[in-house]
Amino acid sequence: MNNTPILEMKNITKEFPGVKALDNVSFAVKRGEIHCLVGENGAGKSTLMKILSGVYPHGQYDGDIIFNGETQQFRNIRDSENVGISIIYQELALIPDMSVYENIFLGHEISNGPLINWNETIKQSTAMLKKVNLDVNPAVQVKTLGVGKQQLVEIAKALSKDVQLLILDEPTSALNEDDVDNLLDLLRALRQQGVTCIMITHKLKEVMSVADTVTVIRDGQTICTIDAHTEELSEQIIIKNMVGRAIDNIYPKRDHQRSTEVVLEVDNWTVFDRTRGRNILKNVSFNLKKGEIIGFAGLMGSGRTELALSIFGNPENYTLVDGQIRLNGEPKKFNHPHDAIRAGIAYVSEDRKKNGLILTQDVRQNISLANLNELAHQTVIDENQEVNVANKYKDSLNIKTPNIDQTVGHLSGGNQQKVSLAKWLFVKPDILILDEPTRGIDVGAKFEIYTIMNQLVEQGLSIIMISSELPEVLGMSDRIYIVSAGEITGELPIEEATQERIMHLATRN
């Protein structure tokens, strides 16, 4: 292995109005390694990568980028791509209605003059797909592929540009365990072929599994760079550097509830999905007791979100074929989320930007949205009371925002999640459904969310938590249901649950 670094970023400083996002950061990547970049949300990882890929052009920051021994001054993304740097963002940048091969060569089409050479495009796409071990027809539309496969198409696209340095921004946040393993295997294979890779991730298990080198960034500064082959590396060490303190257990302790009072019972829940033309849930039965947290574990796409949405009365695309809900023993049917909310159920969406928040509105308006009637006299909103409510939740959930008039689109992920949670706590539910409550938020904010969850169940709420992170399911639940391909394949009390048993049940169908 050649020991000169392929990339050096020296003394990078980047300021936004009022904030120093990066403060004199230096960062070096060796040729042919997998370099993991970790840090809490807002630490500056994404900003650093945006500078590297030319999103923030030369002149908008201080410091030097040296790539392949030459100082680079990227004016835009195209400049960085031309020297062999490719970045794949968390949100995939594929055109869903175009075919795989059109997507792979989008922006650098193979052409004779103005005409695209489709035959050559298809031929080369096939070769690229082979490189990433993706066995699909290059002519299919991207939208028919799962997230994991789409990610591979993105990588194939990067490879088609003769990439030397591949940057992946949280590539696994939307993938299930199998797809994650696939992806990590692929990264190892690419390393063999000489592709250098920078991976930004929150998942320390993955870091431990693939990283050659780890760099930790905190508050816009490089905290440390650890060589995994020569120095001691553990999740504890990384976490300690990320948060600046040691967190022994990120799941706060709570006495497991043994109440026998059943608040919610769902029987034989069978749901037909009109867009997919099949039953996505088959005879699902479960119950929830007062003051309990039940975890729904399973692979991505196993039907957990659909289960939550169909119970919550979201009619979109789903038809209830069979099944019954009993709330405190009484049969109920919800035709619209409105009915479910009135009955004391709240659903915090897994996708806070798409389904949770009104990004154009401020913190105050988002918090009050689902329960405006409580603030209104004859439908006229009492804004002063609304301000009080918003401030109350801002303080109690420790939402970090200059004030409640801040547009939520400008808040960090963790704080957006807290606003989303505040909105649903304000409807004063008895049952709270949390769908991936900590996706894409940092360790510190996670700990706060877990603490809030514990406080809520102590106050007598009951929580259904859907999570794809097994440690989270194991750390927070009193009981665990495992869902696989639309069916419940197992129920485990927390004492009997292990990661292995859950995975075994989750992959049974």
Place this chain on the structure above:
Amino acid sequence: MNIKDLQRVLQENIREYGMFIALFVIWTAFAILTDGIFISSRNISNLLNQSGYIAVLGIGMTLIIVIRHIDLSVGFLAGFMGALAAIAMASWEWPVFVVIPVILLLGALLGLIPGFLVAQMRIPAFVATLAGFLIYRGAILVVTQRTGTIIIANDAFNAIGNGYIPDLPVSFLPETHKLTLIVGILAIIFYIFNEIKGRRTKQAYNFEVLSNEIFALKLIFVSLIMGGMTWVLSGYNGMSWTVVIMLLVVGIYHFITNRTVLGRHIYAVGGNPEAAELSGINVKKITYIVFAQMGMLAALSGILFASRLQSATTTAGTLFELDAIAAAFVGGVSAAGGVGKVTGALIGALVMASLTSGMNLMSIDISYQYIVRGIILAAAVIFDVATRNS
């Protein structure tokens, strides 16, 4: 007084004040270019009366655009409603106080049709209302086929677009319209009283409020503008019924959009329909309501226009929808949804009407007038986008 504070307050609210400033600049410019004719009582009065039927359409259109749709049918719907009103009075001899509510109700009902197509059938609003555009255009021609232009002989109806509120029968201040003055003064008192009351409540809750000086400055500034407008209007025939209707509509809509649950729900649906649905808001219902109110305002616009012309013509409503859309965008509505104020649409309509009026006074050829209005529309939206991103 702290100039820095004032600067900060202005900067934070530049988007809100921007349109008022633009209108002020346009009026000042035309006042100079026309040697003051532009700001004469007579011209301002005419200008307000001319913008009435576009302003009410623009207000409705703002809400349509806020929920991420568009309505191209409102121009000819207005024309059609005006024609029906004329026929109801001329041929069926219905009394005017029956005709107006019936036409408004009919407009709201017709608005439910695109509402149904968009909410229930999921047809793009552009297409659904383009169909309406063609249908209503044909409908106008059908109902006016035998008669051509229908003359309206009803004085009460025609007063809506041409008449002014009556004056007090006193000889005091002969050259001015006393009732207009009194209404204006009452409005200023009401405004000041309301602002002070709101500020007191906020202080009682320990909320941050504007500093005393800036608050006083704001009160004086707004009062001066209101007073000035009142004075100008009272110098001619006083306040017209069109202005009264326009102010009522904008007042009611401002209240609904800012203070009520319905208003908040409309903006939530515009900002993120999926999130709104999951928050228990019935997005379909909101879509129906917004299209229905648009239909009702289209009917009102038709009444205002027919009354102003004292007749229903075969071409009534032509291009109204595009003027209304322009007014809404000049007024700061965002095509991305969820953002935009109804007061903005009123100002937008006034800006566009002022351009026409001012350029007419300067005898600028109509061809250049279109070009200038196009540039102003683009500039307004550029300003809006630029200040939104910063």
